[in-house]
Amino acid sequence: MKKIILTYGFLFVAIQSIAQQNTQLLHSYFKDQLFNTARSETYVGSSFLPVLESEYNINYITRDSSKQYYDFTEVLFKKHVLEAKGENYKLTISPIFDFAMGKDLKDTTHSTLFQNTRGLFIEGDLMKNFSFMTSVYENQSRFNQYETSYYSSLGEMYPQGANYITQNAVIPGAGRTKPFKTNGFDYAYAIGNIVYHPIRALAIIAGNSAQFIGDGHRSVLLSDNSVSAPFFRIDYKISNKWEFNYLRTKLFNLMRRPASTTVEAYYETKGYSVNYLTYKPIDRFSISLFEGIIWSKGDSITSSRVHPLFYNPIPLVSGLILSKEKVNTLYGLNLSFALKSNHRFYGQVGFSNLAIEQAAFQIGYRGYNYFGLKDFMFQLEYNNVAENTYNSAVSRLNYSAYNLPMAHVKGNAFQEILLRSNYSYKRMYLDVKANYYLLNNFSSVSLLPINKQLPTADGTILLTQLELGYRFNKLMNFSIFGTWLFRNEQSDFIDLTTNQFTIGIRTGLLNHYNDF
Numbered sequence: 001m002k003k004i005i006l007t008y009g010f011l012f013v014a015i016q017s018i019a020q021q022n023t024q025l026l027h028s029y030f031k032d033q034l035f036n037t038a039r040s041e042t043y044v045g046s047s048f049l050p051v052l053e054s055e056y057n058i059n060y061i062t063r064d065s066s067k068q069y070y071d072f073t074e075v076l077f078k079k080h081v082l083e084a085k086g087e088n089y090k091l092t093i094s095p096i097f098d099f100a101m102g103k104d105l106k107d108t109t110h111s112t113l114f115q116n117t118r119g120l121f122i123e124g125d126l127m128k129n130f131s132f133m134t135s136v137y138e139n140q141s142r143f144n145q146y147e148t149s150y151y152s153s154l155g156e157m158y159p160q161g162a163n164y165i166t167q168n169a170v171i172p173g174a175g176r177t178k179p180f181k182t183n184g185f186d187y188a189y190a191i192g193n194i195v196y197h198p199i200r201a202l203a204i205i206a207g208n209s210a211q212f213i214g215d216g217h218r219s220v221l222l223s224d225n226s227v228s229a230p231f232f233r234i235d236y237k238i239s240n241k242w243e244f245n246y247l248r249t250k251l252f253n254l255m256r257r258p259a260s261t262t263v264e265a266y267y268e269t270k271g272y273s274v275n276y277l278t279y280k281p282i283d284r285f286s287i288s289l290f291e292g293i294i295w296s297k298g299d300s301i302t303s304s305r306v307h308p309l310f311y312n313p314i315p316l317v318s319g320l321i322l323s324k325e326k327v328n329t330l331y332g333l334n335l336s337f338a339l340k341s342n343h344r345f346y347g348q349v350g351f352s353n354l355a356i357e358q359a360a361f362q363i364g365y366r367g368y369n370y371f372g373l374k375d376f377m378f379q380l381e382y383n384n385v386a387e388n389t390y391n392s393a394v395s396r397l398n399y400s401a402y403n404l405p406m407a408h409v410k411g412n413a414f415q416e417i418l419l420r421s422n423y424s425y426k427r428m429y430l431d432v433k434a435n436y437y438l439l440n441n442f443s444s445v446s447l448l449p450i451n452k453q454l455p456t457a458d459g460t461i462l463l464t465q466l467e468l469g470y471r472f473n474k475l476m477n478f479s480i481f482g483t484w485l486f487r488n489e490q491s492d493f494i495d496l497t498t499n500q501f502t503i504g505i506r507t508g509l510l511n512h513y514n515d516f
Contacts, residue, residue, distance in 0.1 A: 019054060019125065019128045019129065019197075020053040020054055020057065020090075020125055020131065021052055021053065021054050021125065021129060021130065021131035021195045021196075021197040021203070022052070022053050022123055022125070022131040022132075022133050022195060023050035023051070023052060023053070023133065023193060023195060023205065023209065024049075024050045024051050024052070024053060024056065024057075024058055025050070025058075025477075025509050025510075026049060026050055026210055026212055026224050026510065026511060027477060027508050027509055027510060027511055028217065028511060029477050029508060030058055030477070031049070031212075032377050032422065033058045033061065033062055034049075034051070034056060034058055035215055035338075035344055035366055036368050036377070037338045037339065037340070037341075037342050037343060037344050037366070037368055038342045038368040038369045038374075039061055041056065041061065042284070042338050042340075043056055043338070044280070044283055044284050044286070044338060045243070045278075045286070046243045046245060046276065046278035046286060046288055047213060047214055047215050047278075047286065047288065047334055047336050047346075048211075048213055048235070048245045048276055048278075048288075049211065049212040049213070050209070050210075050211075050212070052195065052197065052203060052235075053131075054197065059474070059475055062474045063078070063474070064077050064078045064473075064474060066078075076472055076473065077427075077472055077473055078473070078475075079473075079475070080092035080093060080094040080475060080476070081093060081094045081095060082094070088126065088127050089124065089125065089126050089127075090124065090125040091122070091123070091124045091125075092122070092123045092124070093120065093121070093122050094120075094121045094475075094476050094507070095118070095119070095120060095121070095507070096117065096118070096119035096120060096121050096135060096137060096476075096507050096509065097117055097118055097119070097505070097506060097507055098115050098116075098117035098504065098505075098506035098507070098508075099115065099116060099117070099504055099505050099506070100114060100115040100502050100503065100504025100505075100506065101113065101114050101502065101503060101504065102114070102483075102500055102501055102502030102503070102504075103500065103501055104144045104145065104498055104499060104500040105499040105500070105501070106497045106498055106499045107144065107145060107498075111142060111182070111183060112142070113142050113143060113144060113500065113502065114140075114141065114142050115139070115141050115504065115506075116139065116140045116141070117137055117138070117139045117506075118137075118138050119135060119136050119137040119138060120135065120136055121133075121134075121135040121476070121507075121509065122134050122135065129196060129197045129198050130194070130195070130196055130197075131194070131195045131197075132192065132193070132194045132195070133192055133193055133207075133209070134190070134191070134192030135190065135191055135192065135509070136188070136189075136190040137174070137188060137189050137190070138188045139171075139174065139185075139186070139187050139188065140180050140181075140184060140185070140186050141171070141180075141184060141185050141187075142180075142181075142182075142183055142184040142185070143185070143514075144485075144498050144500055145496065145498065146487060146489065146496060146498055147514055148169075148183060150444055150516070151169040151170060151171055151172075151177075151185070152166070152168075152169045153166070153444060153445055154166075154169070154170050154254075154403040154404060154445065154448065155167055155168040155169040155170055155176070155177070155254065155403070156168050156170075156176055156254045156255075156256065157253075157254055157255045157256065157403075157448075157449070157450065158256050159256060159257075159258040164255065164450055169185055170227070170254060170402050170403055170404060171185065171187055171512070172225050172226065172227075172404055172409065172512060172513055173210070173224060173225065173226075173227070173228075173510055173511055173512040173513065174187055174189050174227065174512065175187050175188070175189040175227050175402070176227075176254060176402070189227070189228075190208075191207070191208055191209045191210070191228045191510075192207050192208065192209065193205055193206060193207025193208070193209045194206055194207060200237070201236060201237040201238075202234070202235070202236050202237075203234070203235040203236075204233070204234055205231075205232075205233040205234075205235070206231065206232050206233070207230075207231065208228045208229055208230045208231065209228055209231075210224035210228050210510070210511075211224065211231070211233075211247065212224045213276070213288075213290065213334060213348075214334055214346065214348055214362070215336050215344060215346035215364065215366065216346055216348070216362055216364045216379075216381050216383075217364075217379065217381055217418055217420055218362065218381065218383050218408050218409070218416070218418070219348065219362075219407060219408070220332070220348050220349075220350050220360035220361065220362050220383060220385060220407050220408055221290050221292065221330065221332045221334060221348055221350050221407060222274065222290075222292060222406060222407060223406065223407055223408065223409070224510070224511055225404060225405055225406070225407075225408075225409045225511075225513055226400070226401040226402055226404040226405065226406050227401060227402035227404065229249050229250060229251050229252070229272075229401055229402075230249065230250050231247060231248065231249040231250075232247070232248050232249075233245070233246065233247045233248075234246040240280070241279060241280050241281070242277070242278065242279055242280075243277075243278040243280075244275075244276070244277050244278070244313075245274065245275075245276040245277075245278075246274070246275060246276075246313055247272075247273065247274035247276070248271070248272070248273050248274075248310070248311070249271070249272040249273075249274075250269060250271060250272075251269065251270050251271070251272050251294070251401040251402075252267040252268070252269055252270075252401065252402055253267060253268045253269075253270065253396060253400075253402075253403065253449035254267060254402055254403045254449075255267060255268045255396075255449055255450070257301075258301070268297075268298070268299070268396065268449065269297045269298075269303075270294055270295060270296060270297050270396065270397060271293075271294070271295030271296075271297055271306040271310050272292070272293070272294055272295065272401070272406075273291075273292070273293045273295065273310055273311075273318075274290070274291065274292045274293075275290075275291045275312075275313055275314070275315045276288055276289070276290050276291070277289045277315060284337060284338040284339070284340075285335075285336070285337045285338075286334075286335070286336045287333065287334070287335050288333065288334040288335075289315055289332075289333060290330075290331065290332040290333065290334060290350070291315040291316065291318075291319065291329065291330075291331055291332075292329070292330045292332075292399075293310075293318055293319055293327050293328065293329045293330075294327065294328040294329075294392065294397045294398070294399060295307060295310050295326070295327055295397075296325070296326050296327070296394070296396070296397060299396065307322065307326060307327075309321065309322065316331075319331070319353070319354075324353060324392065324393045324394070325393065325394055327397070328352075328353070328392035328393075328394070328397040328398065328399060329352070329353050329354075330350050330351070330352055330390070330399060330407075331350065331351050331353075331354060332348060332349055332350035332351065332360075333348065333349050334346075334347075334348050335347045335348070342367060342368045342369050342370075343365070343366070343367050343368075344365070344366040344367075345364070345365055346362075346363075346364050346365075346366070347361070347362055347363045347364065348360075348361060348362040349361040349362075350389070350407070352388070352389050352390065352391070352399075357386065358386055358387075358388055358389045358391075359386050359389060360383070360384065360385040360386065360389045360390075360407065360408070361383075361384055362381065362382065362383045362384075363381070363382050364379065364380065364381035364382070365379065365380050365381070366378070366379045367379075373423060375423065375424040375425070376421075376422075376423045377420075377421060377422050377423075378420075378421045379418070379419070379420040379421065380418070380419055381416075381417075381418040381419075381420075382415075382416070382417055382418070383408060383414075383415070383416040383418070384414075384415045384416075385407075385408055385410070385411070385412055385413065385414055385415075386412070386413070387412055387413040387440070387441050388412060388413075388446075389412050390405065390406075390407060390411065390412055390447055391412065391446065391447065395448070395449055395450055395451050396449045396450075398447045398448070398449060399447065400447040400448075400449070403447075403448055403449070404447075405447055409513045409515070409516045410437065410442075410516050411443075411444065411446055411447050412442070412443075412446050412447070413439065413440050413441050413442040413443070413446070413456070414437050414438065414439050414440065414442055415437070415438040415440075416435060416436070416437050416438075417435070417436045418433070418434070418435050419432075419433065419434045419435075420432070420433045421433075424471070427470050427471050427472065428468075428469070428470055428471075429467075429468075429469050429470075429471055429479070430466075430467070430468055431465070431466070431467040431469075432465070432466050432467075433463075433464070433465045433466075433515060434462075434463070434464045434465075435461070435462070435463040435464075435515050435516075436460070436461070436462055436463075437460060437461040437462075437463075438460055439457060439458055439459045439460065439461070439491060440458055441456040441457075441458065442456055442457055442458070442459070442491075443455075443456045443457070455492075455493070457491040457492040457493050457494070458491065458492060459489065459490050459491025459492060459494070460489075460490050460491070461487065461488070461489045461490075461516075462486075462487070462488050463485070463486070463487040463488075463515055463516075464485070464486045464487075465483065465484070465485050465486075465515065466483070466484045467481055467482070467483045467484075468481065468482050469481030469482070476507040476509065477507060477508040477509060478506070478507045478508075479505070479506065479508065480503075480504070480505045481503070481504055481505070481506070482501070482502070482503045483500075483501070483502040483503075483504075484500070484501055484502075485498060485499075485500040485501075485502070485514075486498065486499050486500075
């Protein structure tokens, strides 16, 4: 405790002026702004997200310059609800909410679907080099049939004799649940981080907020699909051409231990490490070497410390030295090329333990301001993940967290063609998205920490989403919206159509993917 107090005391005394060092939000709206090549300040970083506001301040770029004549409209359209600023500090507080109701016209139970989220978002800047962010969410939800089935299949696993039974559910980007009314879910979660930026070349970040690697809507290396976990991260700009990112995280399998001295048994834990080295041969092109490793920390009975090589920052060393019973390694490359003429090309490739037959790859394109339309974005992306790419010889070391895939939301054994487009005119916006999946020996539970002997299936999924809304406040992505979702799944065992209409009002800060 004394060390913590002295550290904070040093930060307050040693630093003299205020600056924004917080991390940018990861919602697709903010990512689309970050990767906009039509902006005068084009992002040319490593694609290890989130980035710092001091490096690329999206809020400044997209700020609302309209003239307001009332304090209420000034806050509604341009500011946080509460803002306090002094010589050496800045503090902002805003409510978080997502109130929505909908109907699936294909659901014969005629259930009303809903989302009821309330929370609080707080950001602060202290002195020149220190910032923090925290947010809390309380939720009750009822989802459509395909979402409910998927979330429930990945819930907590309790020991029952020699086997495990599944209870409750887990929501991507949120957390585990408990039942709420009829077919509903009740869940709460909190996220946050602190950032220390002592010099321009170095940033130190710690917390439990989400991470994402890549320029795409998806990532086949590391995405924000799972549940946020405690982490420690270092971003170091070695030179104008070289950059290194170091991430260490503690993950959970949602498996209760069979014995415990507490009221609830603990979950099984595992470690996760990322070493990520970026080279920029020219200003707008980057190529990055990725190494992501899941580390064993015991099993249902025993717990052990993570291997000392867990802290090793040199790529390729740990995965080559240690056995597959101790680590599950995903090696990969990330490429990004931003053209001056409003175009950005990107791609990724990942190999499980250097096995060429267990590979995932992505190729994509983003275009901005077509047809002379300002604030227009078009994205086309192809993802291909082979069977067992993210699986380990030891199922507890699968590339997952909280029983959810850590890379692509769909896990293994599929191809995906994704099309996204959005357009904003003043405060009105239109989002369009279409996904087509081709499944091959696919199982939605293939990455669970125990092997469920369920048959795999071939099939197709076509999903289309259209959203029309009015964005009041760009800082909080505060909008009213109406959404139409159509999904048709045809496989060896499933014939399911969803035709859902939803209206609501929300602050969109985090991604909760349902396009699977």
